[in-house]
Amino acid sequence: MKRKSILLVLCIGMILTSCESKISLNSTDVKNEKNQKNTTMExxxxxxxxxxxxxxKKEAVNDCEEIMGIIRDIYSEYNGIQEADQNTAEQMMNRMKEIIKQNGNxxxxxxxYSVMDNYQKMEQFLKSAEQEEKGSVILYEADTDGGITRKEYSYDGKEMSVMSAKMIWSEDTEPVxxxxxxxxxxxxAYTENGNFCYELCVPEPPEVTEIVDGSCIIRVKPLSEECREYSKKYVSTFGYQGNNLLCSNWNAEDMQGLDYNGLYEYFYQMKYGEKFTAEKEVVGIPAEEFENVIMTYLPVTKEELREWAVYDEQSNMFIWERLGCxxxxxxxxxxxxxxxxxxRNNEDGTIVLTIHAVCDSVVCNDVVITHELTMKIxxxxxIQYVGNRILDNGIDNIPRYQYRLGNLQN
Structure with a gap:
């Protein structure tokens, strides 16, 4: 999942409607609820x-320099290449991790979806802190720029703190x-899902004029290899903005509510392995091309697409508009x-994925909604996607979906 330290979220004049704006610390999130009082500063x-x-400070800097020294050759091999290709960046980071993890941290x-190596040490620190036991742990993060971030979490029996240090490479391949x-x-909170959720102390208005987001979620206990593969291959492309494949209820008998004009660019990326680009903000997609892309992944007909999506019969084109303000x-x-x-593999050949929407922006909630996505090979x-079901009335806890072209309603 996306990891970050402090993220500046610019107020752009729009109301940010969302899930609850605080860390969820209820009994489903915290393994030891009786210690909940100890995770909040009084x-x-x-x-x-x-x-x-x-x-x-000297110890942290020396540690970073030592780690940078042992990964220098790997960075030199990938220098500049990883910036243009995500797969290459992941290869570099994985090789760096293999080296760094040997120190036991x-x-x-x-x-x-990165796996935390040596996660047991991090988990033990958090479980001990839940029991008010003093301790500390050092977490290293291998970054896409070839540098590293060292985070030392400390718990003194009452409060937790983190010392963060970031080191990158200079043009002369020297650590800075x-x-x-x-x-x-x-x-x-250390949740039952294996996530370390926390909110840093950050500047607040009126001291600052912009919202400073100090929230963070770090997956400690790794997902299974199968779950990571399905996450990256079949759902990460869509997410929860710009389309409603994962954030609405639908099935093969009820598909007219899907935002096909919004979904086009995401299915295009899956089909061709590259993002859809257009010179203009609004363009027409030839019907045959649009239908071919959508029908590859959804069980709909041409006639249904022309009825349910925004389609211009005169030009024989479907309308696409860039996602923006x-x-x-x-x-x-x-x-x-x-x-x-x-x-879960069903006897009829369908595959059901149980999915958690993990939000680390402001709300810091690792289960905003739970939904089941059904697909078939x-x-x-x-893959064809044949249905999505949001569990436990979760759809009532998320913002109403905004269709890309604005003329369709849920």
């Missing part, structure tokens, strides 16, 4: 940009420290990451 001060002990990549900071953690109001939920947590090996 009298929080500013808690950020705290002074760092010189010995601790937890290490993770900055890519979505870009920042080091110490912040208190306002709230935190004019047709999309940003929401925290829209930034959620779909995470497959279970794969065709004879030619392609």
């Amino acid at each position: 009298n929080p001060d500013k808690g950020y940009n705290l002074p760092i002990d010189e010995d601790k 937890p290490v993770i990549g900055s890519d979505h 420290l870009t920042y080091i900071s110490l912040s208190k953690i306002k709230e935190w 004019g047709n999309y109001s940003p929401t925290h939920f829209g930034l959620s990451l779909p995470e497959v947590t279970e794969v 065709q004879d030619d090996g392609t």
